[in-house]
């Protein structure tokens with residue numbers, strides 16, 4: 079029986095959360111220390127631990143079938159490969175930054191100025207789209223130091239909290255795009271591998287939806303039920319059960335985790351009491 083080969087970053091920011099996601103999908107991986115390849119015990123899958131930058135070519139060559147990668151790496155080195163699912167972790171931006179005291183109004187201010195980056199294709203494409211030509215100096219790490227040592231005027235690199243820019247006296251002036259971890263795949267998969275991928279995707283979606291949602295239980299006076307139910311649309315509609323105490327009901331529903339503080343305030347304002355908010359492990363619609 080064929081196995082789906084998935085590439086996961088060997089070490090670095092994506093490694094842990096990628097393995098955690100597979101684990102939450104019920105896939106147990108026998109992980110020896112420093113192993114480059116591991117078999118899943120209970121799913122037709124093999125995990126290959128690789129460097130991010132190498133993964134797009136491995137996908138094209140058919141060495142691996144699918145991979146978890148930063149969208150930024152996919153845009154830089156795997157623009158031809160599909161995003162199968164957005165995974166919601168390792169969120170960051172790819173941005174242009176210049177020295178704090180430099181004047182910057184638009185990309186035209188970078189004409190004839192050197193830009194240090196590890197993302198030359200991304201930068202070239204962005205500049206071309208704007209009708210400009212970038213003068214790029216490729217460096218592979220510590221890009222933010224480049225303006226301070228006279229290597230370049232500007233940089234294009236990953237920004238998350240912005241503290242690396244701050245420490246190097248740089249300011250973010252333009253965001254090329256926002257990135258997150260994504261599941262990508264080889265350009266073509268055999269039918270049996272596609273079937274395994276579909277099974278994995280079903281599980282991943284259930285895990286990701288669960289992560290983004292909360293289960294809410296509360297008590298509501300019956301005369302306020304209509305308003306409270308309208309604040310909690312739920313998956314189909316909320317469950318309403320009578321409480322032992324006359325005139326009160328228990329309402330159960332699911333809400334988006336990002337809406338939750340706003341919704342809780344409104345529920346309270348409308349007479350809800352004893353509000354419980356619980357995590358959801360998996361959610362299948």
Ligand SMILES: Nc1ncnc2c1ncn2[C@@H]1O[C@H](COP(=O)(O)OP(=O)(O)OP(=O)(O)O)[C@@H](O)[C@H]1O
Nearest residue numbers: 090091092129130131148149150168169170236238
């Ligand atoms: N500061 C950050 N905050 C959030 N996400 C980040 C940050 N830096 C990088 N990322 C995301 O995590 C991915 C992996 O970053 P990491 O620094 O671990 O790997 P790398 O050095 O680019 O790759 P390699 O596997 O070749 O060592 C990046 O491609 C990006 O999508």
Ligand SMILES: O=P(O)(O)OC[C@H]1O[C@H](OP(=O)(O)OP(=O)(O)O)[C@H](O)[C@@H]1O
Nearest residue numbers: 219220235236237238239240241242243
């Ligand atoms: O905005 P911040 O929160 O400061 O994060 C941005 C920094 O994080 C990444 O570096 P990383 O720590 O991965 O080091 P690296 O240069 O070795 O990849 C990225 O290359 C930036 O330098």
Ligand SMILES: [Mg+2]
Nearest residue numbers: 090091219236
């Ligand atoms: Mg890094």
